[in-house]
Amino acid sequence: MNEQSHFRIKCSECPIRHRAVCSRADDAELAVMEGMKSYQTYKAGEPILRQGDEMKFVASVVHGVATLSQSLEDGRTQVVGLMLPSDFIGRASRAEAQFDVAASTDVTLCQFERKPFAQLMAKTPHISERLIEITMDELDAARDWMLLLGRKTAREKIATFLSMLVVRHGLELEDGTTPRLALPLTREKIANYLALTLETVSRQMTALQKDGVIEFTDRKHFNVLDPRALQLATGNGEED
Amino acid sequence: MNEQSHFRIKCSECPIRHRAVCSRADDAELAVMEGMKSYQTYKAGEPILRQGDEMKFVASVVHGVATLSQSLEDGRTQVVGLMLPSDFIGRASRAEAQFDVAASTDVTLCQFERKPFAQLMAKTPHISERLIEITMDELDAARDWMLLLGRKTAREKIATFLSMLVVRHGLELEDGTTPRLALPLTREKIANYLALTLETVSRQMTALQKDGVIEFTDRKHFNVLDPRALQLATGNGEED
DNA sequence: CGATACCTTGACCACTTTCAACGTCCGTGG
DNA sequence: CCACGGACGTTGAAAGTGGTCAAGGTATCG
Secondary structure, eight states: OOOOOOOOGGGGOTTTTTSSTTTTTTHHHHHHHHHHHEEEEEEEOOEEEEETOOEEEEEEESSSOOEEEOOOOTSOOEEEEEEEEEEESSOOOOOBSSSEEEEESOEEEEEEHHHHHHHHHHHOHHHHHHHHHHHHHHHHHHHHHHHHHHOOOOHHHHHHHHHHHHHHHHHTTTTTTTOOOOOOOHHHHHHHHHOOOHHHHHHHHHHHHHHTEEEEOOOOOOEESSSHHHHHHHSOOOOO | OOOOOOOOOGGGOOTTTTTSTTTOOOOOHHHHHHHEEEEEEETTOEEEEOOOOOOEEEEEEHHHHHHHEETTTTEEEEEEEEEEETTTSSOOOOOOOOOOOEEEEEEEEEEEHHHHHHHHHHOHHHHHHHHHHHHHHHHHHHHHHHHHHHHOOOHHHHHHHHHHHHHTTOOOOOOOOOOOEOOOSSSHHHHHHHOOOHHHHHHHHHHHHTTTTEEEEEETTEEEEHHHHHHHTTTSSOOO
8 A cells, every 4th residue: 555665854854944843953863753754655636544544653744735624524625724744743642644645646754653752752842842833834725715615605616726836836927927737636636725615616617718817738737818807807816 | 893891801811721822831931921911892783803903812702702704895704714712813923814703792801911921821731732622622723613614505405504503502301392492693693604585594493493493482492392303404414 | 760771582595415427547467 | 539537627507605784783882
């Protein structure tokens, strides 16, 4: 199922060195973490954890995208978090997974056994301080998302989602249009993230294209033709 | 506007002593916090912070209920968090309020100046460890709420809300029915919490009463006549 | 006793979902 | 190399849920 990855990155050369839970660790602390960590990789689509599973590890996402999701018994599901590189999965003080976690793209995790990590945290304020910030950032993001889920229309949700992709890639050009962007998820996954159906996602994307706001080059790639119109369509107002 | 409260509680006698951010502090640490804290009270309905305000303080809720909320420019509003006693407001590392905070009932906060608190945290793992737990609990709660906002029907939302009130008060009786419970919020506030309109809140409560699940004694008080039916109406399945 | 805020109910409407059919892309194996 | 199959995506028509607008009812506090 899950294949143990064979590469080991040195912490000092790790792509998330400056943002992850270890970002404030000094050389001595880093050496300790270096000795505790292990890597694990998951293929796109693979489950990483199911709600209720025992968690022996906590982990940082090194690369790839994982989703946290939750379901009702009849199958309705809601994505409740996107885990991007440097995000942190699990809690030192709890052994049970609260959500389903799945690899959305190929994912590499940097894992630490839970109990040794808890001990390390107790001795290393640099780590717990950074973990507080990471967790509070996720909490703020979750609360922003609640406004979208509760109060935005389908068109606003789609525009917000596309706008996020633009911002995330930092690709706004002076002259207006943006370079071609990739949609990293299927229509169904976008629907589960935005609390829509896949049909509505499809229709609203088509509508934004008809209105000249965006343009699809193929199913997975689009250009923003009118960034200002896209921003207005998010419902957030002129600036954000 | 905000009146400085005149009472001072000793930390050792504080009602949230065992759950708040200070819960793991030892006597020496508590003595330091005792010297840093101040109390502030707010009347029901009063604003505590507006999004974008400068925050000089972080604070624990001592008693009362505060709401975090967020709005779109056209006035649509979503409550994104209920702050109950022992919950923590603000971040040591950020000066700007991310959300509107308002007192829902009369509220007392135990406040600490931000910068001294940040320094204290750096020196006191007991505090930062507990803050991580509090923050992660809120994150889990926010994610649970996302499932409700995104995927539950109006009836399920109302049933979930009423069910929460039952659980929170720990009042389930063996024989089925429960003692009279108070609705702590107006229909409008409930609507902003559940992402509905106040009319829909009213209609769904009436519907649950017609179906014999609950019974209103007056506008602010109800009995649960059929706890099992209420549980089923939440959409969470038989057990939860 | 009147003013005001809160709540209920009805009629109508809009938006999103549901259900269904069809289209497109892509990898696998004949 | 092409054909097939399966996953993914689009579009249409109909239905249903919740929202909007409007009117009237009820509680509470001067």
